[in-house]
Every structure is written in structure tokens, then in C-alpha cells.
Amino acid sequence: MEQELLIGNESHVNYGTEHLLSLSVAQDALAPYSLSSGGPSTLPLELMDRPTEDEGEDTGNHGNEGLPPPADQLPQGEHNDSIPLQMDWSSLSISEHVAREALVQYTANKCCYRIAPAKHMVVQSLTPLNTFRYRLQTFTETRETFLISELYDGGFVDSSDVAPAPAPWAMLVDAPPLFTDCEMHIPVPHTYSVQDCPNCQGHGKNRCHSCNGSGKRRCTACSGTGWQDTSNQSCLFCSGSGKRRCSNCHGYGWWQCIRCYGKGLLLYHSELTITWKNNIAEYVVEKNSGFPIYHLQEAAGKEIFSDENQVVYPIVNFPEPTIDRGSESCIAQHQMQLASNSHILRQKQTIELIPLTKVEYEWRGKVYSFYVFGNENKVYAEDYPAKCCCSVM
The missing domain is CATH 3.10.450 (Nuclear Transport Factor 2; Chain: A,)
Structure with missing residues (x-):
């Protein structure tokens, strides 16, 4: 099966305190988590994404999401519950x-x-x-289907008559390395069909707009009169007819359809687009020092805490209290923005000390x-x- 794979390193960062959710909104978004007060821990199994009972064969709708990958494909790991000790x-x-x-x-x-x-x-x-920088990375997978056409030269057609088409999330693929932006395009088997070309309605040709299909245009030498202006003689260019052969279609009155190359038919199929994206949210403790905080996007710090799992809990009891608030807001923000149309595969949260x-x-x-x-x-x-x-x- 042909696959097209695109990998990139770009990430989108919501930087600074003005992008954080309010405390009430963050708590509402994270209410289903039933957070404990003992630090980061694993979500209960009943809160993990599960397939619904009615998801099965592809119905042809675009953007079929919601069925998570098999559990054995999800990365496993343990939370890091150790918070750095208080120090000056x-x-x-x-x-x-x-x-x-x-x-x-x-x-x-x-x-x-x-x-x-x-x-x-x-x-x-x-x-x-x-100061401190909290960073949340949420690695997501999104699946959508699009209708693709190509030239049809005859031969076997892998249609739904051969076998039912698989659902978008039922197709197994190898995921890229964690937290790496990547896009893959895969033709969906058993979705092929032959249809008339929409550009020419199956005729294989289109009427020439320059001559409206007649193959002739008005003679510009005599302005369509058929006579020369300076003498009482017929126009030499159009032999007195007032019309000349259309130069655009060479007198045929039509053009070969450029989409189907005159075949009149196209082979259609569904193409599955899988997008893996590393979504990043950051929070930096504001010291009100007069330093523009956005410059810290350019700077590296010393990592003092790291926690990675399928999902992570907000930080609690960090020596700088606003980090707890920042982590809660970032996690709620990703939950609101990403969980509705993507599958969260992995999350990682870190805290850096920035000199x-x-x-x-x-x-x-x-x-x-x-x-x-x-x-x-x-x-x-x-x-x-x-x-x-x-x-x-």
C-alpha cells in the first residue's frame, strides 16, 4: 500500500500568562479528572478513550475520528511524582x-x-x-478522509463490492517518534469507484469558449464584413466569409478535457490523512521586573522536573505556587482544544529554571x-x- 509521509519540526506555542485559562474555566475543564492532592498520577482506566459500539465500516463521511488506536499500541510509562526540593x-x-x-x-x-x-x-x-518555565507537550493523532481522483485506464477496481471499506481508525500504521510533527497519506482500500469526469460530464472534451464550439471566429482583418476597406474586393484573409478558423481550438470547436485526458472517466477513492502533532503550551512565572517575558522563548533553561505519561496531572505543591496554577491551566487548555477532534497519545510536562x-x-x-x-x-x-x-x- 502506497504511503506518503511528511515530517516536520514546527510547533505552535501559546506563550505568556495572557493565554492561560481562568481558574474557574480550568477547573471546569478538568472536573472529570477528579484530581487528587498528592501530585501527578495516572488517569483511571474508565477515563481513557474507548471505542463506541456503533463505530464500524466507513460511511464515506469526511473526518471520521473518535476510535482510538488499540491499547497495545499506546506508549506506557510511569509518572514522576518527585517535586524538586525547596531551595533558594x-x-x-x-x-x-x-x-x-x-x-x-x-x-x-x-x-x-x-x-x-x-x-x-x-x-x-x-x-x-x-524564573521558572512550565512546558506541556501533548502529542496527538488526527484522522480525516478526503475524496481523491486519478486517471482511469481500465482494469480492476477495488470497490466496496470486493470487501467492506475499513473505518479510518481501524487502519493500522506505524506512528512516528513521540512528540514529532508528521503527516501521512494512505489510500483507503475498497473505496475505489469509476465515475464520469465532472469537468466534461463524461464526454472527454469541452466546448471552446473562444468560438463557442463553431470552430470559427470573426475575421479581424475585415471586422467580419468580408470586404477590404480600400477596395471593392473580398477580404483576402477570410475569402469574403467574414470568419476565420479559431486559432485556440484549431477549428475543431472543442478542447480535450485536461482532467481526464479525453477519457471521460475518473477513478475515485478515499484517502486517509493522518496528522501527528506536538502541541505545546507554556507558562512562565512573571517577576514584574521590566523584562519582556516573550524574549524567554529564545532562551534555554535548566530542566529540574519532568513527567511523561499517556496523560499527565497538574503539578501540585511546587515551591513556586504559580507553577501549580500554570500547569492546571495549560492541561485544561489542551484538553478543551484537542480532545474533541484528536486522540491524545502522549503528554509530557517539564519545569525549567531560566537564569x-x-x-x-x-x-x-x-x-x-x-x-x-x-x-x-x-x-x-x-x-x-x-x-x-x-x-x-
Whole structure:
């Protein structure tokens, strides 16, 4: 059976606190889970997706979802119930040397920034503002069917008379690696049928619109009169008829149908499109430090907690309380957005500690500041004192 497989790495992230659900909405969405207060744990078996009794053969409708893969195909694993111990993460800070080198590197990559302030600034304070990022990855599978046509040159037709067509979720395929975006196209067996081409209604040809099927058009040399303007003689181009052979259809009055190549028939079948997608939701603890939180999308942090299973429970009793709230909102958001039209195969939640330090310094009698963030020591310096007006932030 022919299969077309497309793999990609793109993910869609709802970043920042403004995308989180309200507490009441999140609790309503997660009400069926009956969350315990003891930390992450496995969902009860009765809450797992199960096939309905009336799902069977393909009825020809598009987008047949709802029948989950067999249980033996679902990945198995155990929840990580260990929450990191309380510690003073906010005290972790970079050194003055690291901060200066980060700013020097930052300005060196800016064509209109002068490097002097970065090299000769007087550092006054280093304030650690380290924060946490919660990330939820939900790996889903969606199945839809579409009607596809192709040329028909005769021969065997694998129709429903041969055998009943399988339901979309009844077709077994090899899934890609977990949390990898992928798309697969598979022709559905026993769905083939021969039908008239809709472009030509089965005739194999279409009327030429230029001549309306007559094969002739008005002579442009004599404007259809059949006579020359300068003499009382018949037009040499149309021999006095006022019409010439249509150049578009070469006088035939019709075109061969480009869809069926003149056959008048097409072979139709259903094609199953399977889409695996790694959906990502994130929450970052806002410190109200003046640092634009969206810049943390570019930064890597240190993973301090990881939990993976078919479904995950919200975090509880984390040392930073808003992480509990963020995880509950992200899980509820994915449940609302994805569970209705996709099958959730696997979820993974992680917590990262993202280094963030505010550096205040003096340059020529004035105080400025910049931020160093991420494991890569990236820099955000909105008020850098030595940049030309042509610079682009």
C-alpha cells in the first residue's frame, strides 16, 4: 500500500500568562479528572478513550475520528511524582565578568552599537530574577478522509463490492517518534469507484469558449464584413466569409478535457490523512521586573522536573505556587482544544529554571541597565547608551 509521509519540526506555542485559562474555566475543564492532592498520577482506566459500539465500516463521511488506536499500541510509562526540593533559586546569579562579556558580545553583533560602554561601564548591582518555565507537550493523532481522483485506464477496481471499506481508525500504521510533527497519506482500500469526469460530464472534451464550439471566429482583418476597406474586393484573409478558423481550438470547436485526458472517466477513492502533532503550551512565572517575558522563548533553561505519561496531572505543591496554577491551566487548555477532534497519545510536562539577571551600571554619570538571560547568556539592553539612530532593535 502506497504511503506518503511528511515530517516536520514546527510547533505552535501559546506563550505568556495572557493565554492561560481562568481558574474557574480550568477547573471546569478538568472536573472529570477528579484530581487528587498528592501530585501527578495516572488517569483511571474508565477515563481513557474507548471505542463506541456503533463505530464500524466507513460511511464515506469526511473526518471520521473518535476510535482510538488499540491499547497495545499506546506508549506506557510511569509518572514522576518527585517535586524538586525547596531551595533558594533566586540567589543564583552571574558574576560581573560574565555580565560584561555577555554585553560585549551583544554589542559586537550590532552594527550600529559602540562597544565602549560595554567594556568600560561601572557595574553597580547584579540582581537575580531567575524564573521558572512550565512546558506541556501533548502529542496527538488526527484522522480525516478526503475524496481523491486519478486517471482511469481500465482494469480492476477495488470497490466496496470486493470487501467492506475499513473505518479510518481501524487502519493500522506505524506512528512516528513521540512528540514529532508528521503527516501521512494512505489510500483507503475498497473505496475505489469509476465515475464520469465532472469537468466534461463524461464526454472527454469541452466546448471552446473562444468560438463557442463553431470552430470559427470573426475575421479581424475585415471586422467580419468580408470586404477590404480600400477596395471593392473580398477580404483576402477570410475569402469574403467574414470568419476565420479559431486559432485556440484549431477549428475543431472543442478542447480535450485536461482532467481526464479525453477519457471521460475518473477513478475515485478515499484517502486517509493522518496528522501527528506536538502541541505545546507554556507558562512562565512573571517577576514584574521590566523584562519582556516573550524574549524567554529564545532562551534555554535548566530542566529540574519532568513527567511523561499517556496523560499527565497538574503539578501540585511546587515551591513556586504559580507553577501549580500554570500547569492546571495549560492541561485544561489542551484538553478543551484537542480532545474533541484528536486522540491524545502522549503528554509530557517539564519545569525549567531560566537564569535571569538585571545588571545596573554607570556610564558617563548616568545609570543604565540590561538583562542577561538563559543558559546562553543572551542580552536584552533597551536603553543601551551608545547606539546610532540607524540601529534596528
